[in-house]
Amino acid sequence: MEINGMPAHALLVHGAVVFGPVAGLLAVAYAVPALRERLRGVTLVTAVLAAVFVVLAYLSGDSYLEDNPALSNIPAVDTHEDRAAFALWVTLAFSALAVAATTLRTGRAARVLPLLAAVGGVATVVAVALTGDAGAQAVWGG
Numbered sequence: 001m002e003i004n005g006m007p008a009h010a011l012l013v014h015g016a017v018v019f020g021p022v023a024g025l026l027a028v029a030y031a032v033p034a035l036r037e038r039l040r041g042v043t044l045v046t047a048v049l050a051a052v053f054v055v056l057a058y059l060s061g062d063s064y065l066e067d068n069p070a071l072s073n074i075p076a077v078d079t080h081e082d083r084a085a086f087a088l089w090v091t092l093a094f095s096a097l098a099v100a101a102t103t104l105r106t107g108r109a110a111r112v113l114p115l116l117a118a119v120g121g122v123a124t125v126v127a128v129a130l131t132g133d134a135g136a137q138a139v140w141g142g
Contacts (some may be wrong), residue, residue, distance in 0.1 A: 001059075001060050001063040001064070001067075007060070007064050008056075008060040008063070008064075009057060009060035009063070009064045012053060012057045012060050013057045013132070013135065015049070015052075015053030015056070015057070016050070016053040016054045016056075016087075016091075016128060017128060017132050018053075019046055019049040019050040019052075019053050020050045020053070020087070020124050020125070020127075020128035021124070021125045021128055021129065022046050022050075023043070023046035023047045023049070023050040023094075023095070023098065023121065023124065024050075024094065024120075024121030024122060024123075024124040024125040025121065025125065026042060026043040026046055026047075026121070027047065027094070027097075027098050027101070027114075027118050027120065027121030028118045028121050028122065029043075030043045030098075030101065030114055030117065030118070031114045031115055031117070031118035036114065040102050041102075043098060043101075043102050044098065044099060044102040044103070047095045047098035047099060047102075047117075048095060048099065050091055050094075050095055050124065051091055051092055051095035054087060054088055054091040054092070054128070055088065055092075057084070058084055058085075058087075058088045061080075061081070065077075065081070074138065076134065076137050076138035076141075077138045079134045079137075079138070080135045080137075080138045083127070083130050083131040083134045084131050084135075086127055086131070087127035087128050087130070087131040090120070090123050090124055090127040093120055094117065094120030094121055094123060094124045097116050097117040097120045098117045098120070100117075101113035101114045101117040
Protein backbone atom coordinates (compact mmCIF):
# COMPACT_ATOMS: atom_id res chain seq x y z
CA MET A 1 0.00 0.00 0.00
CA GLU A 2 1.50 3.29 -1.13
CA ILE A 3 0.55 6.95 -1.13
CA ASN A 4 2.12 8.90 -3.99
CA GLY A 5 4.91 6.32 -4.28
CA MET A 6 5.75 6.25 -0.57
CA PRO A 7 4.86 3.39 1.78
CA ALA A 8 1.56 4.32 3.44
CA HIS A 9 2.81 3.09 6.80
CA ALA A 10 5.55 5.72 6.91
CA LEU A 11 2.90 8.43 6.50
CA LEU A 12 -0.03 7.03 8.50
CA VAL A 13 2.06 6.22 11.55
CA HIS A 14 2.44 9.95 12.17
CA GLY A 15 -1.30 10.28 12.75
CA ALA A 16 -1.17 7.47 15.32
CA VAL A 17 1.86 8.97 17.05
CA VAL A 18 0.16 12.37 17.32
CA PHE A 19 -3.49 11.55 17.99
CA GLY A 20 -2.91 8.58 20.33
CA PRO A 21 -0.95 10.47 22.99
CA VAL A 22 -2.91 13.72 22.56
CA ALA A 23 -6.19 11.86 23.03
CA GLY A 24 -4.76 10.03 26.02
CA LEU A 25 -3.63 13.26 27.70
CA LEU A 26 -6.96 14.92 26.95
CA ALA A 27 -8.74 11.99 28.60
CA VAL A 28 -6.64 12.49 31.72
CA ALA A 29 -7.61 16.17 31.77
CA TYR A 30 -11.25 15.24 31.04
CA ALA A 31 -11.29 13.22 34.28
CA VAL A 32 -11.15 16.54 36.15
CA PRO A 33 -14.84 17.49 36.60
CA ALA A 34 -14.22 21.23 36.23
CA LEU A 35 -12.72 20.71 32.76
CA ARG A 36 -15.26 18.29 31.31
CA GLU A 37 -17.57 20.66 29.49
CA ARG A 38 -14.69 22.50 27.82
CA LEU A 39 -12.89 19.31 26.79
CA ARG A 40 -15.87 17.10 25.86
CA GLY A 41 -15.83 17.71 22.09
CA VAL A 42 -12.08 17.78 21.54
CA THR A 43 -11.60 14.65 23.66
CA LEU A 44 -14.26 12.80 21.68
CA VAL A 45 -12.87 13.82 18.29
CA THR A 46 -9.23 13.07 19.13
CA ALA A 47 -10.11 9.69 20.65
CA VAL A 48 -11.90 8.70 17.44
CA LEU A 49 -9.02 10.00 15.31
CA ALA A 50 -6.56 8.07 17.47
CA ALA A 51 -8.47 4.85 16.86
CA VAL A 52 -8.71 5.51 13.12
CA PHE A 53 -5.02 6.29 12.71
CA VAL A 54 -3.83 3.42 14.89
CA VAL A 55 -5.93 0.99 12.84
CA LEU A 56 -4.66 2.50 9.57
CA ALA A 57 -1.05 2.39 10.79
CA TYR A 58 -1.47 -1.22 11.90
CA LEU A 59 -3.04 -2.35 8.62
CA SER A 60 -0.50 -0.46 6.50
CA GLY A 61 2.31 -1.99 8.56
CA ASP A 62 0.94 -5.46 7.84
CA SER A 63 0.75 -4.58 4.17
CA TYR A 64 4.34 -3.28 4.23
CA LEU A 65 5.55 -6.54 5.79
CA GLU A 66 3.69 -8.58 3.18
CA ASP A 67 5.37 -6.56 0.44
CA ASN A 68 8.80 -6.93 2.12
CA PRO A 69 8.95 -10.45 3.60
CA ALA A 70 12.70 -10.22 4.35
CA LEU A 71 11.87 -7.75 7.13
CA SER A 72 10.09 -10.50 9.08
CA ASN A 73 13.48 -12.03 9.99
CA ILE A 74 14.66 -8.92 11.85
CA PRO A 75 14.18 -9.11 15.64
CA ALA A 76 13.56 -5.35 15.98
CA VAL A 77 10.75 -5.59 13.43
CA ASP A 78 9.21 -8.48 15.39
CA THR A 79 9.32 -6.37 18.56
CA HIS A 80 7.68 -3.47 16.74
CA GLU A 81 5.00 -5.76 15.32
CA ASP A 82 4.22 -7.25 18.75
CA ARG A 83 4.00 -3.83 20.37
CA ALA A 84 1.83 -2.57 17.51
CA ALA A 85 -0.70 -5.35 18.11
CA PHE A 86 -0.81 -4.42 21.81
CA ALA A 87 -1.12 -0.70 21.02
CA LEU A 88 -3.95 -1.43 18.60
CA TRP A 89 -6.10 -3.14 21.23
CA VAL A 90 -5.21 -0.69 24.00
CA THR A 91 -6.10 2.27 21.78
CA LEU A 92 -9.36 0.71 20.61
CA ALA A 93 -10.41 -0.02 24.19
CA PHE A 94 -9.39 3.46 25.29
CA SER A 95 -11.24 5.09 22.41
CA ALA A 96 -14.42 3.17 23.24
CA LEU A 97 -14.14 4.31 26.87
CA ALA A 98 -13.47 7.90 25.82
CA VAL A 99 -16.47 7.94 23.48
CA ALA A 100 -18.69 6.53 26.22
CA ALA A 101 -17.27 8.95 28.80
CA THR A 102 -17.87 11.99 26.62
CA THR A 103 -21.36 11.02 25.48
CA LEU A 104 -22.95 9.75 28.72
CA ARG A 105 -23.85 12.64 30.99
CA THR A 106 -25.98 11.16 33.76
CA GLY A 107 -25.91 8.19 36.10
CA ARG A 108 -23.19 6.22 37.80
CA ALA A 109 -21.47 5.39 34.50
CA ALA A 110 -21.05 9.11 33.77
CA ARG A 111 -19.03 9.42 36.98
CA VAL A 112 -16.89 6.28 36.51
CA LEU A 113 -16.21 6.31 32.76
CA PRO A 114 -14.05 9.46 32.75
CA LEU A 115 -11.74 7.82 35.28
CA LEU A 116 -11.57 4.60 33.27
CA ALA A 117 -10.93 6.63 30.11
CA ALA A 118 -8.09 8.44 31.90
CA VAL A 119 -6.47 5.12 32.82
CA GLY A 120 -6.94 3.95 29.22
CA GLY A 121 -5.47 7.23 28.05
CA VAL A 122 -2.31 6.70 30.05
CA ALA A 123 -2.07 3.14 28.74
CA THR A 124 -2.47 4.45 25.19
CA VAL A 125 0.29 7.01 25.63
CA VAL A 126 2.64 4.31 26.91
CA ALA A 127 1.66 1.71 24.27
CA VAL A 128 2.00 4.15 21.37
CA ALA A 129 5.31 5.50 22.67
CA LEU A 130 6.77 2.00 23.09
CA THR A 131 5.53 0.97 19.66
CA GLY A 132 6.96 4.09 18.04
CA ASP A 133 10.28 3.57 19.79
CA ALA A 134 10.44 -0.03 18.59
CA GLY A 135 9.63 1.13 15.05
CA ALA A 136 12.34 3.76 15.18
CA GLN A 137 14.82 1.17 16.47
CA ALA A 138 13.83 -1.16 13.62
CA VAL A 139 14.36 1.57 11.00
CA TRP A 140 17.26 3.55 12.40
CA GLY A 141 18.96 1.03 14.72
CA GLY A 142 20.71 2.09 17.81
